Amino acid sequence: MPQTPVKVTVTGAAGQIGYALLFRIASGQLLGQGVPVRLSLLEIPQAVKAAEGTAMELDDCAFPLLAGIDISDDPNVAFDGANVGLLVGARPRTKGMERGDLLEANGGIFGPQGKAINDHAADDVRVLVVGNPANTNALIAQAHAPDVPADRFTAMTRLDHNRALSQLAGKLQVAVADVKKMTIWGNHSATQYPDLYHAEVGGKIAAEQVDDSWLRDTFIPTVAKRGAAIIEARGASSAASAANAAIDHVYDWINGTPQGDWTSAAIPSDGSYGVPEGLISSFPVVSNGGAWEIVQGLDIDPFSRERIDASVAELAEEREAVSRLGLL
Numbered sequence: 150m151p152q153t154p155v156k157v158t159v160t161g162a163a164g165q166i167g168y169a170l171l172f173r174i175a176s177g178q179l180l181g182q183g184v185p186v187r188l189s190l191l192e193i194p195q196a197v198k199a200a201e202g203t204a205m206e207l208d209d210c211a212f213p214l215l216a217g218i219d220i221s222d223d224p225n226v227a228f229d230g231a232n233v234g235l236l237v238g239a240r241p242r243t244k245g246m247e248r249g250d251l252l253e254a255n256g257g258i259f260g261p262q263g264k265a266i267n268d269h270a271a272d273d274v275r276v277l278v279v280g281n282p283a284n285t286n287a288l289i290a291q292a293h294a295p296d297v298p299a300d301r302f303t304a305m306t307r308l309d310h311n312r313a314l315s316q317l318a319g320k321l322q323v324a325v326a327d328v329k330k331m332t333i334w335g336n337h338s339a340t341q342y343p344d345l346y347h348a349e350v351g352g353k354i355a356a357e358q359v360d361d362s363w364l365r366d367t368f369i370p371t372v373a374k375r376g377a378a379i380i381e382a383r384g385a386s387s388a389a390s391a392a393n394a395a396i397d398h399v400y401d402w403i404n405g406t407p408q409g410d411w412t413s414a415a416i417p418s419d420g421s422y423g424v425p426e427g428l429i430s431s432f433p434v435v436s437n438g439g440a441w442e443i444v445q446g447l448d449i450d451p452f453s454r455e456r457i458d459a460s461v462a463e464l465a466e467e468r469e470a471v472s473r474l475g476l477l
């Protein structure tokens with residue numbers, strides 16, 4: 150192997166997303182072909198044995214790019230020297246649990262993981278939070294890592310973005326690759342706003358190619374509630390598509406987005422588009438040289454403004470709630 154392996158730490162490695170993700174990372178799809186990778190799997194003690202089983206399977210694939218696998222139940226060990234952190238493991242909401250309980254339980258996970266990243270990760274560490282509530286979990290982790298540049302903490306809305314591409318392509322009977330400039334704004338939740346007023350198909354604005362009623366009453370709710378629909382149909386939340394989106398997010402972050410297009414990612418707001426500074430909110434973004442940049446200068450029509458504001462208000466409420474709990 151020509152170069153030093155890139156260390157990728159995956160939390161919740163024995164879970165369903167972990168199982169769909171690890172093999173793709175090891176095969177080179179996260180970082181690019183030719184880039185050797187060392188995997189670090191973080192799990193809770195009860196799930197370490199299952200992670201060991203997954204590691205045995207990874208070995209059995211004999212991936213040429215896989216330089217090694219470490220397994221730990223200690224975030225300080227798992228994030229030591231990490232160049233990429235995929236924070237997938239989270240506490241799911243269980244019966245009788247209030248929203249505050251969920252935020253608090255996740256604060257107990259993402260606070261210590263943020264601190265471990267701060268104290269032990271490599272200088273170039275890039276973090277993607279997948280575990281829900283992803284935007285606010287990313288904020289908690291970031292708050293515990295004051296020595297890491299704030300923009301290295303991101304949350305995943307790429308799955309929502311991909312869902313939006315697919316729904317629109319299906320409606321217009323075009324290839325997914327023909328849809329450009331899709332945007333998800335706001336929170337990875339049912340308040341998110343998938344925006345067709347800037348998306349283009351065949352060089353023309355997508356909103357002008359569909360009925361208003363389809364856009365408002367079918368497209369937006371289908372994309373925003375897709376996670377719940379998958380849970381209803383599968384009896385478990387999306388896993389392979391979530392892993393795929395995590396791969397897309399990190400690959401584009403490191404390798405850059407294609408010319409003439411953009412993607413969606415939840416990144417710390419710099420105040421653009423009226424989103425309060427510091428909230429980790431989804432924007433139209435491009436990546437250049439390993440850093441996300443918000444696409445600037447888009448006109449926001451009144452309908453979109455209202456939708457963006459509603460989702461951003463939810464993010465602000467979540468930030469207040471975790472702040473009151475002392476998690477920031």
Ligand SMILES: NC(=O)c1ccc[n+]([C@@H]2O[C@H](COP(=O)([O-])OP(=O)(O)OC[C@H]3O[C@@H](n4cnc5c(N)ncnc54)[C@H](O)[C@@H]3O)[C@@H](O)[C@H]2O)c1
Pocket residue numbers: 160161162163164165166167191192193196237238239240241258278279280281282283305306308309337386387388391
């Ligand atoms: N952002 C998105 O688009 C998106 C999409 C799908 C799922 N999700 C979220 O991703 C998360 C994981 O989903 P899943 O289906 O893999 O769940 P899962 O329950 O199958 O796996 C989660 C794993 O995390 C582990 N875990 C729990 N606490 C941990 C800790 N402190 N440290 C390390 N590991 C820990 C568990 O032991 C488990 O193996 C959930 O929160 C889910 O809601 C997000």
Ligand SMILES: O=C(O)C[C@H](O)C(=O)O
Pocket residue numbers: 281308375376377379386387
């Ligand atoms: O796990 C969930 O609640 C749903 C998930 O975030 C998804 O969008 O598929």
